[in-house]
Amino acid sequence: MISVLIVEDDQMVAKLNKHYVESVQGFEVVGVANDGEKAWKFINHNNVDLIILDIHMAKVDGLAFLKEMRKKLIQADVIFVTAAQESETIDEGLKLGAVDYLIKPFEYERMKSALENYERRYHLLRKEHVIKQEDIDKITTKNPTHNQRPLPKGLHEKTLKKVRRYMQDHKDELLTSDEVAAELEFSRVTVRRYLEYLVSIGELTLEIEYGSIGRPSNKYKMRLNSEGVSVPTEL
Incomplete structure (x- = not known):
C-alpha cells in the first residue's frame, strides 16, 4: 500500500x-494534519510515501514545507492541492519536485488520475530490473499518449471523435442524445453510449430535465473551464 x-x-x-x-x-x-507544524511531527515519526499538501496554511506554508523537506533529505513525494493559480507559485512548486498540482476546486476524476499516475511511477521506479525507454514514457507527461486511456469495449475512436467534435461545436447548448443522433445520423442507442462515456471521463455534464408528461430527459453539455473553453481529457 502507498x-x-x-x-x-x-x-x-x-x-x-x-x-x-x-x-x-x-x-x-x-495521517491528516491541519498545519505544517503538525505535519512535520508526523513525518518525523512515520514513513510516508506521498503527501497531499496544501500551499496556503498557517504557521508553515506548503512551499516552505517542501523546501525544508528537501533540505533534510526527506524523500516523500508531494502533490500540491491549492486555490493558488499564480504561475510563479506553480513553477516554484514543480521545480521543488512536486509530482502533480491540483487547483481547487477540482473534480474527483482529476484527483483519481493524479493518484493512478503516481502509482505507476511508484511501482515502476521500485522495480529491480533495468528500466527501458517505454517504461519511462509511461510515467512522463512528455509522452503524447500518456493521458490516453483505452476505450470501453464496443466504442470506436472515429465515432468518439465525431461525437466529441459535435459537442465542442455546440458547447453552449444542452442537447439530448436524440438531437445529437439526428445531426450525426447515428442511432440513438449508439450516441447515448458515447455521451455517457464522455460524462464518465469528465468531458460532459449531464442534466436531467423533468417535463410535465412522460419520462425525464437526459441533456448533455460540454464541460467548460473558467474561460469558457472546453478542455477534453483525450485528443
Whole structure:
C-alpha cells in the first residue's frame, strides 16, 4: 500500500480529500494534519510515501514545507492541492519536485488520475530490473499518449471523435442524445453510449430535465473551464 499524509487546514476539504484518496485502490491515508507544524511531527515519526499538501496554511506554508523537506533529505513525494493559480507559485512548486498540482476546486476524476499516475511511477521506479525507454514514457507527461486511456469495449475512436467534435461545436447548448443522433445520423442507442462515456471521463455534464408528461430527459453539455473553453481529457 502507498502511504499518504494529507496536509490541509480546511477540515471539510481534508475530509473530502481523505475520502477521495481512500477510494482509489492501493492507497492508504495514514495521517491528516491541519498545519505544517503538525505535519512535520508526523513525518518525523512515520514513513510516508506521498503527501497531499496544501500551499496556503498557517504557521508553515506548503512551499516552505517542501523546501525544508528537501533540505533534510526527506524523500516523500508531494502533490500540491491549492486555490493558488499564480504561475510563479506553480513553477516554484514543480521545480521543488512536486509530482502533480491540483487547483481547487477540482473534480474527483482529476484527483483519481493524479493518484493512478503516481502509482505507476511508484511501482515502476521500485522495480529491480533495468528500466527501458517505454517504461519511462509511461510515467512522463512528455509522452503524447500518456493521458490516453483505452476505450470501453464496443466504442470506436472515429465515432468518439465525431461525437466529441459535435459537442465542442455546440458547447453552449444542452442537447439530448436524440438531437445529437439526428445531426450525426447515428442511432440513438449508439450516441447515448458515447455521451455517457464522455460524462464518465469528465468531458460532459449531464442534466436531467423533468417535463410535465412522460419520462425525464437526459441533456448533455460540454464541460467548460473558467474561460469558457472546453478542455477534453483525450485528443
